Amino acid sequence: MKGLVIEGGERLVGEVTVSGAKNAALPALAAALLVDGTCRFTNVPHLRDVETFRALLESLGVRFRWKEKGELEVDASSIEGVTASYDLVKTMRASILVLGPLLARMEEAVVSLPGGCAIGARPVDLHLKGLEQLGVQIELEHGYIKARAPTLNGAQIYLDIPTVTGTENLMMAAATIQGTTVIENAACEPEVEELAEILKAMGAEIEGAGTTVLTIRGVEKLRPIEYRIMSDRIEAGTLMVAAGITGGNILMEGCRLEHMEAVVGKLREVGMEISPVREGKVRAVGDHRIRSADVKTLPYPGFPTDMQAQFMALITLANGLSVISETIFENRFMHVSELRRMGADIRVQGSTAIVNGVPALSGAPVMATDLRASASLVLAGLAATGMTVVSRAYHLERGYEDLEGKLAALGAKVKKVDLDEGLGEQEQGL
Ligand code: EPZ
Numbered sequence: 001m002k003g004l005v006i007e008g009g010e011r012l013v014g015e016v017t018v019s020g021a022k023n024a025a026l027p028a029l030a031a032a033l034l035v036d037g038t039c040r041f042t043n044v045p046h047l048r049d050v051e052t053f054r055a056l057l058e059s060l061g062v063r064f065r066w067k068e069k070g071e072l073e074v075d076a077s078s079i080e081g082v083t084a085s086y087d088l089v090k091t092m093r094a095s096i097l098v099l100g101p102l103l104a105r106m107e108e109a110v111v112s113l114p115g116g117c118a119i120g121a122r123p124v125d126l127h128l129k130g131l132e133q134l135g136v137q138i139e140l141e142h143g144y145i146k147a148r149a150p151t152l153n154g155a156q157i158y159l160d161i162p163t164v165t166g167t168e169n170l171m172m173a174a175a176t177i178q179g180t181t182v183i184e185n186a187a188c189e190p191e192v193e194e195l196a197e198i199l200k201a202m203g204a205e206i207e208g209a210g211t212t213v214l215t216i217r218g219v220e221k222l223r224p225i226e227y228r229i230m231s232d233r234i235e236a237g238t239l240m241v242a243a244g245i246t247g248g249n250i251l252m253e254g255c256r257l258e259h260m261e262a263v264v265g266k267l268r269e270v271g272m273e274i275s276p277v278r279e280g281k282v283r284a285v286g287d288h289r290i291r292s293a294d295v296k297t298l299p300y301p302g303f304p305t306d307m308q309a310q311f312m313a314l315i316t317l318a319n320g321l322s323v324i325s326e327t328i329f330e331n332r333f334m335h336v337s338e339l340r341r342m343g344a345d346i347r348v349q350g351s352t353a354i355v356n357g358v359p360a361l362s363g364a365p366v367m368a369t370d371l372r373a374s375a376s377l378v379l380a381g382l383a384a385t386g387m388t389v390v391s392r393a394y395h396l397e398r399g400y401e402d403l404e405g406k407l408a409a410l411g412a413k414v415k416k417v418d419l420d421e422g423l424g425e426q427e428q429g430l
Pocket of ligand 1: 022023026093094120121122123124125126127128161162163164165166187305306328329330371372399
């Protein structure tokens with residue numbers, strides 16, 4: 001069982017390059033299913049979730065080749081299957097992204113209903129409702145979505161919630177069907193915009209990329225492309241918090257401030273200096289005591305839910321009281337109980353967390369429960385006095401490419417260890 005051991009108290013100083021974005025890479029790989037040929041993606045992050053998605057696509061007959069670091073060739077010339085099995089889907093919910101492209105390409109798909117996960121029930125009802133409006137026939141049987149699409153036609157779709165992967169699924173399903181599809185109340189996260197750009201590069205006709213209204217005019221066929229995946233704005237935000245929580249000073253390559261206005265606004269509000277050095281290069285400085293600030297997570301361009309746990313770690317050490325409202329997922333405070341073990345003063349009431357800043361956190365054995373919660377615990381460990389051991393650190397590997405290596409290169413005392421669940425705190429050197 002992999003764990004991370006962190007000796008807190010080191011200021012992070014130095015340069016770091018932000019990796020490609022997980023939540024842009026996954027839909028890009030799904031879009032490759034639409035193409036009878038080989039697409040080449042660069043700046044693809046080496047992540048557990050990317051490997052899981054690769055295994056899923058390979059089970060459908062897609063061929064992959066990792067070329068140099070971050071360069072991935074995806075050949076979907078011959079799709080041999082249309083079933084995304086439960087054992088793969090249950091490990092990664094984003095597997096649902098094969099549904100739209102499989103229906104468009106193969107006219108059928110059998111995809112396991114993704115179960116819930118640590119942060120919420122995360123239904124896919126809006127994906128299915130939109131697909132049915134396009135003419136897809138859907139049956140739910142034995143935990144699977146059995147979908148057939150003999151003839152698909154464009155439709156006017158209104159999404160009750162601006163679902164990110166729902167918007168992506170529908171965009172991919174609509175790209176090559178006859179007629180025009182309009183998706184209203186679409187998600188406009190940068191990763192959704194990037195998928196629209198990828199589909200347009202393949203020959204799709206899409207208007208409104210990056211806005212809440214997408215118009216997709218179906219085309220006959222899409223062609224192979226070469227595309228560089230965007231940098232990960234959530235990793236960038238996580239690294240900025242690492243600078244803030246350690247009073248550090250870091251220079252970040254591959255950071256696009258135009259996608260991070262809500263996060264950067266809040267980090268400046270608590271006292272950090274975030275300044276552009278040049279295009280794609282940003283300095284983050286956290287040289288003094290953090291001030292308190294309230295945050296409410298919202299769909300883009302609001303404060304991203306994927307940065308909520310990391311921001312909470314930072315303001316546990318703020319001067320004063322902060323209120324965090326999580327409006328996207330119903331159970332995304334799993335990191336709170338672990339932060340409290342480290343001395344944080346946090347009270348949760350429903351979807352609101354009240355964080356009363358404390359002068360210091362103390363290192364402790366803590367357990368990661370989900371991807372961003374694990375990042376939050378690592379960040380808290382960087383600032384805590386003494387040693388923190390984060391167990392179940394595999395969660396981190398799902399969405400961060402060598403985060404511990406990046407932090408260590410910036411001066412953090414962090415290392416990966418094998419934790420024996422049977423060992424007591426004493427044996428683990430705590
Ligand atoms: C995407 O998940 C991201 N994952 C998540 O990142 C991110 O937290 C989330 O968007 C919100 O920004 C990927 O892009 C692979 P949603 P997604 O559908 O698409 C409800 C991370 O840490 N909903 O936008 O699954 C849903 O329950 C991950 O990198 C429905 O009710 O999120 C939630 O409350 C975590 N019915 C809200 O909408 C539906 O059919 C937003 O979910 C779909 C969603």
